[in-house]
Amino acid sequence: MKPVNFDYARPADVGAALALLADDTLAVKIMAGGQSLGPMLNMRLVQPDLLVDIAGIEELKQVTDRPDEIVFGACITHADIEDRRVPDVTRGALPSVANGIAYRAVRNRGTVGGSLTHADPSADWISILSAVGARVTLRGPAGNRTIAVEDYMLGALEADLRPGEMLVSVTVPKLGRSARWGYYKSCRKTGEFAHAIGAFLSDPERGVSRVVIGATESRPIVVTDAQHLIGDGRAERLDRVFDSHAAAEAIAAAGMADPIDRQTHVVALRRAIERAYSA
Amino acid sequence: MNTVTLKVNGKPASADIEARMHLADFLRDTQNLTGTHIGCEHGVCGACTILVDGVPTRSCITFAVACEQAEVTTVEGLDADEVATELRAAFSKEHGLQCGYCTPGMIVSARDVVLRMQEPTEHEIRVAMSGNLCRCTGYVGIVRAIQGVIAARRARGIAAIPGGDHRKALGPAGSGHATASANGTATRIRTSPAAPALAAATPAKAAAAPRQEADWKPQTTFTESFVVGHPVDEVWAFFDRIGEVASCLPGASLAGEPVDGHVEGQIRIKVGPISAEFQGVADVSRDEATRTGTINGSGKDKRSNSATRGLIGYAVKPGDKPGETRVDVSIGYTLTGVLAQFGRSGLVQDVAGRLIAAFVKNLEAKLSHQSGGGDAEAPPVITELDAGSLVSSVILGRIKRFFAALFGRR
Numbered sequence: 001m002k003p004v005n006f007d008y009a010r011p012a013d014v015g016a017a018l019a020l021l022a023d024d025t026l027a028v029k030i031m032a033g034g035q036s037l038g039p040m041l042n043m044r045l046v047q048p049d050l051l052v053d054i055a056g057i058e059e060l061k062q063v064t065d066r067p068d069e070i071v072f073g074a075c076i077t078h079a080d081i082e083d084r085r086v087p088d089v090t091r092g093a094l095p096s097v098a099n100g101i102a103y104r105a106v107r108n109r110g111t112v113g114g115s116l117t118h119a120d121p122s123a124d125w126i127s128i129l130s131a132v133g134a135r136v137t138l139r140g141p142a143g144n145r146t147i148a149v150e151d152y153m154l155g156a157l158e159a160d161l162r163p164g165e166m167l168v169s170v171t172v173p174k175l176g177r178s179a180r181w182g183y184y185k186s187c188r189k190t191g192e193f194a195h196a197i198g199a200f201l202s203d204p205e206r207g208v209s210r211v212v213i214g215a216t217e218s219r220p221i222v223v224t225d226a227q228h229l230i231g232d233g234r235a236e237r238l239d240r241v242f243d244s245h246a247a248a249e250a251i252a253a254a255g256m257a258d259p260i261d262r263q264t265h266v267v268a269l270r271r272a273i274e275r276a277y278s279a
Numbered sequence: 280m281n282t283v284t285l286k287v288n289g290k291p292a293s294a295d296i297e298a299r300m301h302l303a304d305f306l307r308d309t310q311n312l313t314g315t316h317i318g319c320e321h322g323v324c325g326a327c328t329i330l331v332d333g334v335p336t337r338s339c340i341t342f343a344v345a346c347e348q349a350e351v352t353t354v355e356g357l358d359a360d361e362v363a364t365e366l367r368a369a370f371s372k373e374h375g376l377q378c379g380y381c382t383p384g385m386i387v388s389a390r391d392v393v394l395r396m397q398e399p400t401e402h403e404i405r406v407a408m409s410g411n412l413c414r415c416t417g418y419v420g421i422v423r424a425i426q427g428v429i430a431a432r433r434a435r436g437i438a439a440i441p442g443g444d445h446r447k448a449l450g451p452a453g454s455g456h457a458t459a460s461a462n463g464t465a466t467r468i469r470t471s472p473a474a475p476a477l478a479a480a481t482p483a484k485a486a487a488a489p490r491q492e493a494d495w496k497p498q499t500t501f502t503e504s505f506v507v508g509h510p511v512d513e514v515w516a517f518f519d520r521i522g523e524v525a526s527c528l529p530g531a532s533l534a535g536e537p538v539d540g541h542v543e544g545q546i547r548i549k550v551g552p553i554s555a556e557f558q559g560v561a562d563v564s565r566d567e568a569t570r571t572g573t574i575n576g577s578g579k580d581k582r583s584n585s586a587t588r589g590l591i592g593y594a595v596k597p598g599d600k601p602g603e604t605r606v607d608v609s610i611g612y613t614l615t616g617v618l619a620q621f622g623r624s625g626l627v628q629d630v631a632g633r634l635i636a637a638f639v640k641n642l643e644a645k646l647s648h649q650s651g652g653g654d655a656e657a658p659p660v661i662t663e664l665d666a667g668s669l670v671s672s673v674i675l676g677r678i679k680r681f682f683a684a685l686f687g688r689r
Contacts, residue, residue: 001320008281008298008344010457029552031345033451037552038340039321041299043617045583046552051298053345055454063449075450079334083442085449103410104391105328105335109451119551121626156629157551190409217629 003041007050014059014139014168020052021164022141030054030166032075035102035110036118060113060168063087068174071137074113074167082107089174090132092277093181093201097128102191113167116152119159122193126153127214128183130222131199134172140165150212153219176205180238182272185215186264196261198269200226202233202276209233213251213265221254230273239274283343287312288356298344302336303327305343306353314354314383318412325411328384329353331453334446335391341453348456354383362390365431369424377415384411389425393432397439401426497590497611501628504607505639506598509646514604515570515595517646521563527641529634540564546578550630555580555618557587570595585616608635 011017021028029048031037032055040046054060060073063086070089080086082098101107101115101124115125116136130150137146141164149170154160161167175181181201185194197214211226223229229250231241248266256262284293287310294309306312306329315338318326322340329338330352357363366389369375376382385408392399392407399407404422413421433439448455507514518524521542525531530547540563547556559578566572574591589612598605610631 002304003299005297005299008342010345010347034340034342034345035322035337038301038337038342039323040552042301042321042340043583045617047582048552053342053454055345055451056457058455061448061450061455073450075454077449077451079442079446080449083446085442085446103325103388104407105325105337105388105410106322108331108334108336108446109341109453111451155633156626157553159551190406217626 001042004044004047006048008053009050010053010056013057014054014166017052017054017057017166018140018164020050021166023050024163026050028052030117032060032111032114033077033109034114035106036114036120054166055111069171070174071169071171072112073169074117075111076113076170078102078107078110078112078115079104081112089172091175091179091181093128093132093175093183094172096277097124097183100124100185106191112170116149116170117159117161117167119153119155119157120193121153121156121217121219122195122197122215124185124194124197126150127185127197127199127212127220129170129172130214130220131181131183131201131210131212132172132175133201133208133210134170136167137169137171138162138165139168144168146171150220150222155218173206175201176203178205178233179203179208180233180276182238182274182276184268184271184275186268196264196268198265198267198272200230200238200269200272200276202230202238204233211247211250211269213247213254213269215268216254216256216265221251221256223250238276239270242270242273244270281344283347285343285346285348286350288352296343298342300343302329302331302338302341302343302346302351306338306351312353312355316380316383318380323412324381324384325388326381326384328387328411330356330387332446332448334443334452335387336452345451346453346456349453351453354386357386357390360390362393362428362432365428366390366393366424369427370421373424373427374420375416375424376413376420381411381413381415385413385421389421389428391443392425393428393439395439395441395443396429397441398433399429495588495590497588498613499627500609500611501631502607502609503632503635504605505635506603506605507639507643507646508603509643509650510602511570511595511597511604513646513650514606517642518572518593518595519565523645527638527645529637529641537563548630548634550626553618555583555585559587580616580618583617585614585618587612587614587618589613 009020011020026049028050029046030052037046055075060075062073064071065087070087072086076086078098078101081094084095088095112125115123134149135146136149136152137144140162152160179201183199186196187194194215199212199214201208201210209226209230211223211229213221229243229247230238235241244266247269248262251262251265280295280297282293282295284291292310294305296305296309303315303317306315315329316326317339318324320339322337327338328335331346332350363386366386388408388411392404396403396407401422404425521537522533525533525544528546531544533542533544542563543560545556545558557578557580559576561574561576564573571594577588579586592609594607596605
């Protein structure tokens with residue numbers, strides 16, 4: 001259980017990291033906290049020629065507070081969000097979900113950017129960040145581009161990274177005062193990858209109503225206008241207006257064929273809605 | 280080799296190590312600090328949990344070189360620590376250990392729970408400690424020990440500090456202490472002489488022929504169907520040409536033509552950063568009467584030391600429209616070794632679904648090419664399954680239009 005021998009680089013800034021990525025004669029792998037990559041390296045599932053450690057790059061740990069959104073670097077850890085060292089703008093959604101990721105010892109090193117780029121469909125960040133409408137910014141030889149977080153995952157373990165690109169930051173919108181959110185993941189034991197994830201955001205002030213079905217073994221199913229599933233957000237009890245039939249249909253339409261899988265995911269969404277938090 | 284210097288239990292500790300050495304090996308092998316135990320070595324069991332910059336960290340999936348100049352505390356460094364002292368007494372009193380293998384990690388994680396959680400319920404303690412496995416005690420004594428220490432401390436008026444009191448910096452624990460090199464470019468450490476080319480590896484001698492074990496049953500089975508716009512006779516005949524069938528499967532190639540229904544070959548699969556190359560053998564059989572066939576194969580990936588056995592059945596029948604053929608495929612497989620430890624069945628299915636989608640496109644292209652009068656060796660259009668095949672609709676649409684234009688088909 002030892003990785004193959006690799007070269008190691010610790011670039012000082014994003015520009016230097018991109019320069020290292022540009023060498024396409026080598027198998028170059030970026031590492032942040034290494035909590036997904038570490039096990040894969042130890043098991044020799046991944047055998048890079050060069051490991052680029054970006055955890056020391058200051059820009060990737062910066063937080064910028066803007067009037068209607070917050071931007072944080074790719075190397076912000078789960079624990080940074082759980083402990084609110086990064087200010088929460090989501091009425092508790094992100095800290096609460098962070099608290100349930102793996103184990104504390106993993107959360108102290110694992111990063112949001114690393115989790116998104118590893119693109120495991122059962123991971124937490126891809127689902128909750130899709131629910132709150134977050135975006136990711138990627139930087140490469142052609143400059144920056146910003147896309148919706150759900151579009152960043154192409155499929156199981158495949159992120160939308162063009163040659164020489166890396167993820168640099170995540171942008172999370174500030175939720176309205178009456179926004180409600182919910183998140184539920186179905187796991188047989190704590191800390192394991194989820195079998196089904198349901199998440200929603202209802203933010204009537206901003207006119208946002210989103211539903212996410214995650215842990216689908218591929219990219220999450222994101223309903224960007226979910227009024228037909230959870231109403232306009234003004235109902236006192238969202239679980240009373242939740243249409244589980246329509247949710248099952250939306251999941252089937254997205255290609256989930258197995259009826260038991262569908263049912264598990266509908267239940268995860270219903271539980272997310274039953275636990276609606278308004279903070 | 281390069282010199283890595285950490286601050287271990289308050290003292291500078293350095294060693295010349297390879298970049299691939301994880302923190303637990305650094306402590307055990309170069310500092311003789313064998314109190315840090317290694318269990319699973321992939322971040323699951325928690326035995327190797329130590330403090331890095333004051334917070335619990337898995338030392339088996341944290342490289343020493345990535346923690347240059349960080350502050351590391353092992354169980355040996357907790358002798359005088361107030362909470363750890365109380366926990367040691369409580370673990371003894373409550374039978375919180377038997378063999379002791381998990382105990383160093385347990386003490387580090389338990390200390391974190393005592394420091395961070397004000398009045399946790401038993402359930403909350405169990406959840407917080409669930410990343411540390413113990414095979415002796417059944418956890419009852421461990422949980423009681425932690426409850427006891429928390430109750431005593433709160434009774435003495437010592438409150439918890441949510442988030443702990445150590446960490447102020449952002450980013451992965453252990454990162455950000457090393458100074459960048461003077462010119463602001465990368466600090467790069469070469470540890471390996473030019474890696475021996477993988478290409479030098481000779482094709483592995485095939486695994487044992489699968490035909491002996493008739494009663495073998497696959498662990499996982501799923502089915503897929505697809506329709507091709509060509510007559511049944513053409514498709515059925517095509518499936519008899521094993522070499523051509525293999526060339527439609529992205530990443531697959533044969534070592535030679537089949538002899539007596541027995542064939543050797545390989546398939547390369549790439550999923551995200553993982554790539555595997557299975558070398559193996561297969562027995563192929565066909566039944567003309569029912570137009571069904573089976574491919575019974577097994578293979579090994581030397582890199583990941585994983586093995587697979589698979590049984591693929593296919594049935595070729597007329598499609599709903601004239602001139603169309605429906606192919607039903609059932610895929611059963613058993614995966615063992617490292618890849619099996621990592622792969623969940625749904626992920627395998629996602630990859631298989633993508634492989635088949637690419638196979639169908641290649642098959643269509645090949646059949647069209649042949650019926651259009653081209654030679655049998657038209658190059659397959661998708662040669663490797665990777666991110667590219669996921670952005671499929673756009674690219675495949677283009678390929679389809681290209682062939683349509685070429686052969687006047689719609």
